[in-house]
Amino acid sequence: MTYIVYGALGSGSIPVEAALTLIGAPYRVEEFVTYASEAERARIAPHNPMRQVPALVTPEGETITESAAILLWLTERHPEAGLAPPPGDPRRGRFLRWMAFISAEIYALYWVRDVPSRLVGDDAAAQTQIKLRTQERIAACWGVMESQTDPGRFVLGAELSVLDLYMAVVSRWRPLRRRFHEVAPRLGQVARRVDALPELAEFWARRFPFEGDYMG
Template identity: 70%
Template sequence: MSFTVYGAAGSGSVPIEAALTLMGRPYRVIEAPTWEGEAQRDKVAGANPMRQIPALVTPEGETITESAAILIWLTERFPDARLAPAPGDPRRGQFLRWMSFIPASIYSMYWIRDEPGRLVGDDAEAQAQITARTADRISHCWSVMESQLTPGRFLLGDDLTVLDLYVAVVSRWRPLRPRFHAVAPRMGEVVRRVDALPQLQDFWARRFPFRGVYADPA
């Protein structure tokens, strides 16, 4: 039996799909780019009453929403994949800290940033201010995270975790990788390493290829 992921290319479902790929667990994706309108949001409504992606349906029929919760749950369901510090590991507290920080402080900005009219209507000047200020806020949060981490090969040391997958995807979103590298250069080295993982090359090409504005600066 396989998992079902409600998601979309380039979206918050991508780190979940990447984790399942590395874990060797079968899954299918119900493609639902909810930002494209009501028809796409309706696809998700049965799994998530917020009509948002990602959502995960387990082989047992349980539905889990919220990207960080899904990622943490998967590492607990499949501990042999070693994609998270185990309970009792000295790195566990920082793992949970940053897995919570990303959706609370960064990911949450995109509900406003992607459609600023939700808050200010058709006021073009106000929308432009929201776009600029959310970019500043996102960049500031990355810089704070950078200041609190001492990466090794990966963010929490020499072992890959779902935190690395999470940051590798979210850092591709606007204000895009060039600004991310400017404010978080050591984390930038890590995400480039994640981008280059041989076991994910075909996956990245399908689900979040670097091209156009998403191209990572050399």
């Protein structure tokens, strides 16, 4: 009953791997470093036609793609882990809102940002503008989330959820944590708590070391 995660160091597979670690479910990672080359993107195409990670293969053999969908599915498959407010919980709407927000408004921008030539070809000036504008858009979106939430120890209050894992990982990407803390200081405190979870200490060190550029 082992899960298979198609992923890569520091990538969108990391919150999925972190969730599986906290759940205690057996899993293995097959590395597809899609941010590194076209060859890697082609290699994962048979598993995910969008040519990106993460993808999750369930113990039953079903393949699920899209990081937010995988995280939501895992919380339903493993409710005993308590990593999401259940249906009917007053926090459920906020949980679903911010999971979708991070996925649609922030994470989706990295498809453009990571390889600007996908939209503007070899125009170097246009590529630079895309990187600058997406960086500011990402920061602005974190600011919106900051203004619309009232975090406690974690985003939804006292209890950790996959929303916290998702936020903590995506906020490590550019424009990096320094900018994140500027525009979302209260969420930044939550992210620091997730970084420091003792049950994930070994995992972070192995799969997404928090050092160097990631600190901003």
